Amino acid sequence: MTLQLRIDDSWFTACDLSALTPGRGVAALLPDGRQAALFTDRRGRAYAIDNRDPFSGAQVLSRGLIGSENGRPFVASPLLKQRFDLETGHCLDDEAVTVRTFAVRVGVA
Amino acid sequence: MSTPPTIVVVGHGMVGQRFLEALADRGVTAKARIVVLCEEPRPAYDRVQLTSYFSGRTPDDLALGEPGFMEQHGIELYLDDPATAVDREARTVTARSGRSFSYDTLVLATGSYPFVPPVPGKDAEGCFVYRTIEDLLAIEAYAKTARTGAVVGGGLLGLEAAGALSGLGLATHVVEFAPRLMPVQVDEGGGAALLRTIEGMGLTVHTGVGTQAVTTDDAGAVNGMSLSDGSTLDTDMVVFSAGVRPRDQLARDCGLSVGERGGIAVDEQCRTSDPVVFAIGECAMAVDGRVYGLVAPGYEMAETAAETITGTLAEAFPGTAETAKRAFTGADMSTKLKLLGVDVASFGDAHGHAEGCLDVTYSDSRSGVYKKLVVSPDGALLGGVLVGDADAYAMLRPLTGSVPPVAPEQLIAPAGSGQVTLGPSALPDDAVVCNCHNVTKAQVTACSTMPEVKKCTKAGTGCGSCVKLIGQLLPQTGDKGLCGCFPHTRAELYEIVRTLRITSYAELLDAHGREPARGGDGCEICKPTVGSILASLSSGYILDGEQAALQDTNDHFLANMQRNGSYSIVPRIPGGEVTPEKLIVIGEVARDFGLYTKITGGQRIDLFGARVDQLPLIWTRLVDAGFESGHAYGKALRTVKSCVGQTWCRYGVQDSVRMAIDLELRYRGLRAPHKLKSAVSGCARECAEAQSKDFGVIATANGWNLYVGGNGGATPRHADLLAQDLSDAELVRLIDRFLMFYIRTADRLERTSTWLERLEGGLDHLRDVVVHDSLGICDQLEALMAAHVSGYRDEWAETINDPERLSRFVSFVNAPDAPDPSVRFVPERDQMKPDLTVLTLEGTRAG
Numbered sequence: 001m002t003l004q005l006r007i008d009d010s011w012f013t014a015c016d017l018s019a020l021t022p023g024r025g026v027a028a029l030l031p032d033g034r035q036a037a038l039f040t041d042r043r044g045r046a047y048a049i050d051n052r053d054p055f056s057g058a059q060v061l062s063r064g065l066i067g068s069e070n071g072r073p074f075v076a077s078p079l080l081k082q083r084f085d086l087e088t089g090h091c092l093d094d095e096a097v098t099v100r101t102f103a104v105r106v107g108v109a
Numbered sequence: 110m111s112t113p114p115t116i117v118v119v120g121h122g123m124v125g126q127r128f129l130e131a132l133a134d135r136g137v138t139a140k141a142r143i144v145v146l147c148e149e150p151r152p153a154y155d156r157v158q159l160t161s162y163f164s165g166r167t168p169d170d171l172a173l174g175e176p177g178f179m180e181q182h183g184i185e186l187y188l189d190d191p192a193t194a195v196d197r198e199a200r201t202v203t204a205r206s207g208r209s210f211s212y213d214t215l216v217l218a219t220g221s222y223p224f225v226p227p228v229p230g231k232d233a234e235g236c237f238v239y240r241t242i243e244d245l246l247a248i249e250a251y252a253k254t255a256r257t258g259a260v261v262g263g264g265l266l267g268l269e270a271a272g273a274l275s276g277l278g279l280a281t282h283v284v285e286f287a288p289r290l291m292p293v294q295v296d297e298g299g300g301a302a303l304l305r306t307i308e309g310m311g312l313t314v315h316t317g318v319g320t321q322a323v324t325t326d327d328a329g330a331v332n333g334m335s336l337s338d339g340s341t342l343d344t345d346m347v348v349f350s351a352g353v354r355p356r357d358q359l360a361r362d363c364g365l366s367v368g369e370r371g372g373i374a375v376d377e378q379c380r381t382s383d384p385v386v387f388a389i390g391e392c393a394m395a396v397d398g399r400v401y402g403l404v405a406p407g408y409e410m411a412e413t414a415a416e417t418i419t420g421t422l423a424e425a426f427p428g429t430a431e432t433a434k435r436a437f438t439g440a441d442m443s444t445k446l447k448l449l450g451v452d453v454a455s456f457g458d459a460h461g462h463a464e465g466c467l468d469v470t471y472s473d474s475r476s477g478v479y480k481k482l483v484v485s486p487d488g489a490l491l492g493g494v495l496v497g498d499a500d501a502y503a504m505l506r507p508l509t510g511s512v513p514p515v516a517p518e519q520l521i522a523p524a525g526s527g528q529v530t531l532g533p534s535a536l537p538d539d540a541v542v543c544n545c546h547n548v549t550k551a552q553v554t555a556c557s558t559m560p561e562v563k564k565c566t567k568a569g570t571g572c573g574s575c576v577k578l579i580g581q582l583l584p585q586t587g588d589k590g591l592c593g594c595f596p597h598t599r600a601e602l603y604e605i606v607r608t609l610r611i612t613s614y615a616e617l618l619d620a621h622g623r624e625p626a627r628g629g630d631g632c633e634i635c636k637p638t639v640g641s642i643l644a645s646l647s648s649g650y651i652l653d654g655e656q657a658a659l660q661d662t663n664d665h666f667l668a669n670m671q672r673n674g675s676y677s678i679v680p681r682i683p684g685g686e687v688t689p690e691k692l693i694v695i696g697e698v699a700r701d702f703g704l705y706t707k708i709t710g711g712q713r714i715d716l717f718g719a720r721v722d723q724l725p726l727i728w729t730r731l732v733d734a735g736f737e738s739g740h741a742y743g744k745a746l747r748t749v750k751s752c753v754g755q756t757w758c759r760y761g762v763q764d765s766v767r768m769a770i771d772l773e774l775r776y777r778g779l780r781a782p783h784k785l786k787s788a789v790s791g792c793a794r795e796c797a798e799a800q801s802k803d804f805g806v807i808a809t810a811n812g813w814n815l816y817v818g819g820n821g822g823a824t825p826r827h828a829d830l831l832a833q834d835l836s837d838a839e840l841v842r843l844i845d846r847f848l849m850f851y852i853r854t855a856d857r858l859e860r861t862s863t864w865l866e867r868l869e870g871g872l873d874h875l876r877d878v879v880v881h882d883s884l885g886i887c888d889q890l891e892a893l894m895a896a897h898v899s900g901y902r903d904e905w906a907e908t909i910n911d912p913e914r915l916s917r918f919v920s921f922v923n924a925p926d927a928p929d930p931s932v933r934f935v936p937e938r939d940q941m942k943p944d945l946t947v948l949t950l951e952g953t954r955a956g
Binding site for chain 2: 021022068069
């Protein structure tokens with residue numbers, strides 16, 4: 001079982017699903033040199049957003065803590081703690097800021 | 110469609126700005142062209158709070174209106190360009206720059222100018238007025254070379270000016286022509302109380318004397334004043350603050366009616382003698398023949414004029430909603446302010462002018478408190494004066510005109526002698542709570558939060574005297590919960606985890622979390638908090654199992670994340686004692702991995718700039734050389750700093766280094782609500798600065814003194830002496846109890862200093878609990894610490910010896926050997942620093 005990200009029109013295999021600990025993230029290097037932050041929550045749902053924290057510019061969102069508010073999953077940046085919705089990429093603490101999100105699916109290696 | 114109508118506003122002060130906001134609220138800004146001419150070089154600011162410039166508020170802090178208000182509503186504002194002429198025939202206004210504007214409606218909001226008595230020398234160098242930010246800047250600059258200052262005028266503004274001069278370090282005099290200070294607002298008794306308090310602050314007050322001349326030196330600069338009683342006064346500067354006069358010259362020049370003593374005459378709709386010209390604020394004379402120098406009546410006039418103009422436009426431009434008629438017939442002169450730190454308030458019929466009225470007075474010269482209430486024969490409250498203690502103002506003013514529910518003397522008696530403090534529930538719904546914006550209790554209670562009240566009603570945004578009362582009128586939330594997931598405090602969660610022997614976060618959240626949070630993923634606040642509680646109570650390896658997902662990134666990677674996503678590393682150096690061999694290893698590791706090195710404040714060495722994938726390689730070298738984790742990344746014990754102590758120092762009375770090492774090794778790895786710092790000094794000279802630590806130890810000839818609750822940083826606090834002359838064993842036992850009691854009862858991110866301040870009963874209670882065991886829990890506290898000490902393992906040694914644990918230390922899950930290309934460095938002072946330029950690029954690419 002692998003975790004795949006939709007990039008342009010194709011599915012990119014990022015890692016084995018077992019590499020993810022529920023509640024924590026990992027970073028994946030994408031073919032174009034960008035970075036994605038991958039997460040799974042308690043129920044095993046997977047999410048992928050850009051790894052770059054737009055407030056600091058550092059590639060660190062994969063190292064933030066995830067949580068949920070009113071049923072919506074988010075990650076809090078480990079640097080200055082701004083929260084980002086894992087499904088829409090919207091920053092919950094500054095509505096002018098959004099990070100890129102990726103569609104994800106579970107593939108069979 | 111015809112061209113939109115043009116409204117020209119002359120003057121952009123507080124009332125002018127309020128008028129623009131009132132137009133915007135009514136949608137007029139979208140339908141009309143609005144032009145504003147402002148004499149000052151900056152847009153409207155809060156003149157009422159002008160003096161707060163001297164206590165650190167910047168001119169920007171004083172700015173009024175939402176940022177972008179002018180642009181958003183398409184209002185044309187011309188700064189530094191006062192109107193110089195009005196041609197009512199042609200309906201044009203000309204400004205100093207030569208700009209000229211045609212108007213359909215003209216609004217004069219020119220305010221007032223300071224009255225300067227016509228005495229010789231009034232224009233000399235060193236004479237000032239107190240009205241604009243520019244005036245304050247000039248006073249501040251001149252005061253730098255002055256030693257003495259005199260203020261002409263002992264009214265409201267005069268005392269503010271005197272406070273400012275005194276605050277600038279000048280010996281300050283106040284010269285007031287009337288027989289008492291603040292003659293307009295307070296009566297004789299109030300003036301006397303005020304005088305005593307102000308003289309007690311070192312100011313010199315001269316009442317009942319006029320200024321006859323300002324004298325100057327040969328260079329033409331102020332050097333003194335001569336007064337009407339024949340005396341003279343040496344002073345380096347003079348500030349005139351003897352009242353204001355309406356600025357009505359523009360109106361006079363174009364033939365509008367003005368009052369006998371000045372002020373542009375207006376009707377109840379604020380219309381001047383020309384029906385398309387309005388006047389509002391301090392330049393206008395209301396129908397009652399008075400010129401109001403306070404901001405609240407000015408705001409009321411701004412609203413009235415805006416309402417009237419909106420109605421007129423509606424007739425000319427169908428489609429705009431017809432509005433109710435509004436009238437300004439006069440206002441009350443209630444005020445509450447803090448002058449030189451003294452509360453002064455007056456409201457309603459403060460001087461008792463009403464026929465047959467009676468007064469109730471309370472006066473205490475010792476504490477400078479004077480209170481007087483004026484009541485009618487049937488018991489209705491008519492007004493009052495409060496000096497020295499004006500807390501009752503917010504409640505009394507809205508009650509004016511009604512019969513209070515208790516006897517008047519009970520409303521002003523001092524606390525503890527039968528004073529009845531009326532709760533806000535005693536106010537009727539139509540009582541005006543905010544006088545500046547004319548907001549009633551009912552309007553406030555329709556909102557549920559303070560920001561909502563300020564946004565919807567503007568209440569509390571004027572003088573601010575009603576903010577406390579508004580807070581009491583709003584529903585009390587009282588939710589002390591840690592976060593959106595838990596209704597408990599950290600201390601309560603600690604007890605739940607301890608007594609129910611809970612071992613996982615999910616178990617705690619699903620059974621004890623708030624209903625909507627159960628079954629969810631928690632949040633970034635409660636997860637590390639619960640992680641810390643679980644770690645404090647178990648002392649196992651914190652990166653295993655579910656606990657791994659609870660830790661902040663620093664705890665997760667056992668290092669401190671820095672601004673570019675790289676990490677810093679702090680090996681433990683107990684007591685600050687380190688061998689040359691170990692120093693060499695640190696130097697070699699830093700050199701080989703290209704790390705930036707810096708000595709910390711806690712007697713250790715910080716190595717910066719490691720990528721996440723380098724951490725295990727670096728720590729393998731460090732662990733081999735005998736180092737272990739310094740827990741600089743954790744809410745845990747950091748260092749126990751020490752001086753060199755008796756072994757070397759000729760003053761030392763105990764071996765402070767040995768004690769520091771013993772304590773650091775005992776408490777290393779202990780997870781707490783916040784970081785913990787400690788120090789041991791070998792004698793009373795206190796070179797280790799132990800009194801600024803969470804727990805500090807100072808050697809005595811007979812043993813050790815233990816201090817607790819100290820802090821450095823942003824809110825320094827000297828530690829309190831908990832116990833004296835302790836033996837080694839007594840000291841350790843007491844620290845064990847202290848730390849565990851703190852861990853058990855403190856809030857999240859609460860240092861021992863704030864915890865001790867908050868603890869009911871303070872230091873005495875703490876001493877009862879940990880020294881005298883008043884709660885009978887000391888055995889338990891000691892047992893918990895013993896379990897921590899015996900269960901301690903070095904987290905880094907355990908990590909590098911376990912392939913599974915090591916697997917997380919990669920930059921990329923799909924490219925374990927690739928370094929993160931966004932972590933780069935550039936040279937600085939023979940070392941390196943983060944290259945932040947690569948971070949500013951959207952989507953850093955490898956390359």
